[in-house]
Amino acid sequence: MRITYGIIPRMQPIIIGVRFNPTGKIYHFDSSTVPDIRTGEYVVVDTVRGKHLGEVVQVFTEPPEPPEGGWKNVERRATPRDLLLRQTWEGRQTEALIACRARAAELGLTNIKVIAAEFNFDGSRLSLFFSAEAEDKVELKSLRKDMQKLYPQAQVELRQIGPRDVAKILGGMGACGLESRCCSRFLTDFSPISIKMAKEQDISLTPSEITGMCGRLRCCLVYEFEQYVEARKNLPKRGKMVVTPQGEGKIVDIQALSGLLLVDIPGIGSRWYSVNDLQPQEELAALQRKAKAPCPVHENGECNCQNGKTEK
Secondary structure, three states: OOOOOOOOOOOOOOEEEEEOOOOOOEEEEEOOOOOOOOOOOEEEEEEOOEEEEEEEEEEOOOOOOOOOOOOEEEEEEOOHHHHHHHHHHHOOHHHHHHHHHHHHHHOOOOOEEEEEEEEOOOOOEEEEEEEEOOOOOOOOHHHHHHHHHHOOOOEEEEEEOOHHHHHHHHOOOOOOOOOOOHHHHOOOOOOOOOHHHHHHOOOOOOHHHHEOOOOOEOHHHHOOHHHHHHHHOOOOOOOOEEEEOOEEEEEEEEEOOOOEEEEEEOOOEEEEEEHHHOEEHHHHHHHHHHHHOOOOOOOOOOOOOEOOEOOO
């Protein structure tokens, strides 16, 4: 009997997206060892910050590009005991936050603000988040050491966060008047924002108009920026001379998304026009110069040429 040895095909990994808090970033894990994972379930995963319990929010039909070093594996499904344990440790987070703030005050650490405390689901790690007013590195060895003595069962770490993350954690009313800030409601990541985005959308550059509660440029400046850039590609710029059905004028204002331009016409005033109703003054001037140019066939310029053809 002849036996043929073949290559066993490698199974495709089953990648899922896990979120550890309602508006947190989504992290990807390999769930091949845990069958039939569905969205809405809770799993225990091993991260660089210890074991954490998170909710499955994505299940990929085809695995995305793996990160450097590959994906970490899902350890197991969360049990009712795991969920109860997480709830118990979450109840102790406020206690840890108050204790850390009190100890920081005793040590005279007035240049930092302790914002939040977070236990992982089994209480084996305690993360204390703080913000610093100065850009210089803050020495917090004494604070960490004291908190470690207070919570010997957990590995204590101090993590510095920026103004946007502080606003996300604290929540509250947005600068626009919404009852809850965008960062606390649905933003899972912060995009780079520049003053150019406000200029492109004709938003007032008054600090109160473009600054959020975190003291940084508002996250909403990025929402429609690409649409404005795309719309302006087909529109003349402000200050350009154009020809309207009522005569020549200068563009003084633009509504990019609607394609309307406000044109100031001497003797008439300012009126709104669609971009399709306008003609650039340069094009009209070019046509007029072409019409007045001498005929290239007759050097004396006296002829009855029409449309480039000479009448016989």
